[in-house]
Structures are given as structure tokens and as C-alpha cells.
Amino acid sequence: MAELTSFGYFAGDSLLHNLDPRFKLLYIIALSLVCLNLNFLSLLIMSVLLLGLIVYARLPLRSGFKELRYFFVLLVFVFMARVLSTGGESLIDFKFFSISRQGLTVGFLVCWRLAFIVALGFTLISTTRPSEIKAAVQWFLKPVPFIPEQKVAIMMGLILRFVPVIFDQAAETGEAQKARCVQNRKNPVYRLIKLGFPLMRRTFERADDLVAAMEARGFTENRTDPDLVAHQRDWVALTVVGSLCALVIML
Amino acid sequence: MNIIEIENLTHRFADGTIGIEGINLAIRQGSFVVVAGHNGSGKTTLLRHLNGLLLPSDGVVRLAGKRVEEDLLKARQFVGMMFQDADSQIVGETVYEDVAFGPENLCLERAAIKKRVNSALRVVGLQDLADQRPHLLSGGEKRRLAIAGVLAMEPGVIVFDEPFASLDYPGVKQVLQHIVDLHRSGHTIVVTTHDLEKIIAHADRLIIMQGGKIVRDGSPVEIVGHLEAFGVRKPCAYRLGLEAESWLN
Numbered sequence A: 001m002a003e004l005t006s007f008g009y010f011a012g013d014s015l016l017h018n019l020d021p022r023f024k025l026l027y028i029i030a031l032s033l034v035c036l037n038l039n040f041l042s043l044l045i046m047s048v049l050l051l052g053l054i055v056y057a058r059l060p061l062r063s064g065f066k067e068l069r070y071f072f073v074l075l076v077f078v079f080m081a082r083v084l085s086t087g088g089e090s091l092i093d094f095k096f097f098s099i100s101r102q103g104l105t106v107g108f109l110v111c112w113r114l115a116f117i118v119a120l121g122f123t124l125i126s127t128t129r130p131s132e133i134k135a136a137v138q139w140f141l142k143p144v145p146f147i148p149e150q151k152v153a154i155m156m157g158l159i160l161r162f163v164p165v166i167f168d169q170a171a172e173t174g175e176a177q178k179a180r181c182v183q184n185r186k187n188p189v190y191r192l193i194k195l196g197f198p199l200m201r202r203t204f205e206r207a208d209d210l211v212a213a214m215e216a217r218g219f220t221e222n223r224t225d226p227d228l229v230a231h232q233r234d235w236v237a238l239t240v241v242g243s244l245c246a247l248v249i250m251l
Numbered sequence B: 001m002n003i004i005e006i007e008n009l010t011h012r013f014a015d016g017t018i019g020i021e022g023i024n025l026a027i028r029q030g031s032f033v034v035v036a037g038h039n040g041s042g043k044t045t046l047l048r049h050l051n052g053l054l055l056p057s058d059g060v061v062r063l064a065g066k067r068v069e070e071d072l073l074k075a076r077q078f079v080g081m082m083f084q085d086a087d088s089q090i091v092g093e094t095v096y097e098d099v100a101f102g103p104e105n106l107c108l109e110r111a112a113i114k115k116r117v118n119s120a121l122r123v124v125g126l127q128d129l130a131d132q133r134p135h136l137l138s139g140g141e142k143r144r145l146a147i148a149g150v151l152a153m154e155p156g157v158i159v160f161d162e163p164f165a166s167l168d169y170p171g172v173k174q175v176l177q178h179i180v181d182l183h184r185s186g187h188t189i190v191v192t193t194h195d196l197e198k199i200i201a202h203a204d205r206l207i208i209m210q211g212g213k214i215v216r217d218g219s220p221v222e223i224v225g226h227l228e229a230f231g232v233r234k235p236c237a238y239r240l241g242l243e244a245e246s247w248l249n
Helices: A021-035 A040-056 A061-067 A069-085 A101-127 A130-141 A149-178 A188-216 A232-250 B043-050 B072-078 B095-105 B110-124 B139-151 B169-184 B220-230
Strands: A090-094 A097-100 B002-012 B018-028 B032-036 B058-063 B079-082 B157-161 B188-193 B205-210 B213-218
Touching: A021 A040, A021 A101, A021 A130, A021 A232, A040 A101, A040 A232, A061 A069, A069 A097, A069 A101, A097 A101, A130 A149, A149 A188, A188 B079, B002 B043, B002 B188, B018 B043, B018 B188, B018 B205, B018 B213, B032 B043, B032 B220, B043 B058, B043 B079, B043 B157, B043 B188, B072 B079, B079 B139, B095 B110, B095 B139, B110 B139, B110 B169, B139 B169, B157 B169, B169 B188, B205 B220, B213 B220
Parallel strands: B032 B188, B032 B205, B079 B157, B157 B188
Antiparallel strands: A090 A097, B002 B018, B002 B058, B205 B213
């Protein structure tokens, strides 16, 4: 059975769910760029607003946190690196290490910004069907020369579709090897090779089957385009997000 | 009327191995054909010629009188194919999107695509799971989704490659029911299997393959006595001298 993951689309009928995905991608890009230069007060305002939106859209906040637990470990490392590499007024001195007030402030701010960007991504993914994200990317790529936007969109879709299948296969291969006591081999390189090669072989075989299945259903690059229509609410939301960005930059 | 006509079909793979050789076969519209044979007998290779996934090294395959290679897209719309591994066949990120994949390739209008997808999902009973991610479906549901994906192309012939592989009893019954319903609604059905038990009661023609050739072809009652000589187990009912009984009863 495939492992359930909360990092995916959650059906709903909130404003966030109904916004045009092209506009949502624009909001994400704008807000992510703006948040890189925000101070504590602005970031606090933005975070409270985002949290409010997540609660309003009834997204699974708790399981979202659980899913992101490894990201928080990464944040700890980022925090440590910032704290230890930023000079300033020393708070703690221990042998070669020195922790400064500025280091703590900068480390905290950087981690908060990164967490905010990830929360934006979580909100986008949870309220937008993968096909809508794909359609929006395809729409943005259309005017770019030398990039086959239909192909890119199909590839994006296939990645989203097959990552869980590859994880399932990895888990199955791993279990089959555990059943033959692979854990007695302490060399991690040996274990990685023994897991990696069968997994890659199976993945390539599946890719072959997939090509046949897609051809059998008449796959062609000349397909029906996705249906994207901007409503008044999208322009209103764009104005609100634009104004908010300008406001927090000025704060 | 013969909907599929195969004349002297031979397929050689790139390494020189002969996949199938000298196949002559005509399939009537609306018939229910089962192709049996042990692993490696050439069943899947034969099926893949029906919609141009493989093209003949020698010989001709005609669909409704037209050679397959003349219009591959048309051939693929006309002959819907269900693969052995449903997981590899499902390409959409949601159930709805997977079923829409085929009609989108046919460049239909959005409204027509929606109509076809909803109709196909209703036929296989997955309309309530339209927003579900396919990898969370059960084995039987995945198989039904693959059937819906084929139905949305509105084919005349539907080809099933080992449709019951890895399915539990309820899953087998569901898939079998859909195959039988599709046959009743006028589709020509071709099923390959090495496990005849589940399907033989519904077939009106049985073909046995061995070594890439058709070695027996006739009604199931005529052919069933020869099965075990070609590595296919005789269905239990026939062993007991009874008539084959449907798994749907």
C-alpha cells in the first residue's frame, strides 16, 4: 500500500482553491522574493496572514508539519551555521566557538524566511490540483522560444505521478532485502548498491511500459490545451497581494 | 464482418529473436476471443501489433480493412489496450486526469472530454474517486481506472493483456463483470491469459499460442482437450467433465 502523504492536493471550495493557478504562481514568486528582505515585524504580519489563510482553507496543518519534519532538521543546521558564522557582540564563548547576539538574530530571521517560503509552497500545493500547476507552467512557458511547453508539462505530470510509485518500489525492494538479512551487512555503500541497482532496473522497465501505455492511448504533443480562465477575483487578489508586498517593504 | 485481419504476420526483435511467426488470424466484429499460452509464447507481442505499438517485420495487420501503419493514431483510438501492470498504464495525477489523457491526445474540446471522462468513470463505478490520486487506489480500482481510460477513447476493440494478474477474488469478479458488460455493449474483446479458469465460460473462441505461432484455434469446447499439451492448465470444470461455469455466478 502506498504511503499516505499530506503534501499534495486537498479538495476544497475555498477562495484559495478557486483562484487561477497562473495568479497563484505569481503570488508565490512575488511573496517569496519580498520575504527575503523583510524585518521581524513585516515577517510576523505576513506569517499571521498566511497562517490565517491556511486555517481558512481548512488545510491539514498538523500533518503538514509532520510531513515537513525533515525540513525542520535542515533549518536547525542552517540556524547553527548562521549563528556560528556571524560575528558581533559575543554572548557565549566556548573554545573555538562564539555565539553572538547578531548571529542568533540573523539565524532566526533566515530560518523564519525559509519556513515562510515552504509554507507558501505547502499552501499552493494543497489548494491547487497538479494539473492546474502544470497548466500554469505550460502557459508561462508558451512565449519562451526553444522550450516545448507541452513536453515540459507532460514531464512534470509524470514526475508527480511516478515519484510515489518509485518510493513504493524502493520500500518493496528494501523489505525483500531485509527479509534476506541485508542489515547484517554494515557497509552502507554495499547496501546502497544492492538497493540502487534493482530499483533503477525496475524503474527503467516501468518507464518502458509507460511509454507503450502512453503510445497506446495516442500520445502526441499536439493535445487539447488546458482550460484557464481569469476571473475578477483573481485580479482583486493580485491587487491585494501587490499592495501587501509594497506595504511590508515600506515598514 | 472481420474487424481484425492478420496475414502472415512475423515479428523479429532487434536482437534477431523471432517473437511471432506466420500468424494468420481473422476476428469477427463483436466476438470474444481468448488467446492462451504459457509465458513467452508470443501473446503480448501479437497484441501489440493490433494498435501499432509494434509494427510487423513481415505481413499485414488490418483494422476494419485499413492497414494499421496507415494511421497509427486512428488504430490506437480504435483498439483500446489494457496492459498487464495497471500501475504503469496510469499516467494522470488524479483519476479524472488519467481518464482525460486519451481524449486530450485526440484534441477534443474540453466539454467533450468532460462528457467522455464522466461517462467512462460512471461505467466503471469510480465517479466518486475522480479527485483521488491513482497510487492510493486498490489493485481492482486501478484496473477499473485503466478500463475507464480505454473507454474514454471510444474504441471498437478492447484488448486485455492478463487482466486478472495479481487481483484478489473480488477484484477478479469486478474486472470480469466489466469485460462481459463491454462485450454485451457491442465491443470486440480479445483477452490473453495463461489462466483460463476465470474467463473461459464467456469466450466464444479460444486460440492457443506456442513458440510465437498459433497452434490451435476454435471454440473453447473443441480446443480445451489440447490445452495441457501446450503448457496451459485445463480449467477445473472440464477436468471434472462439467461445463465451464462463470466466475460471476
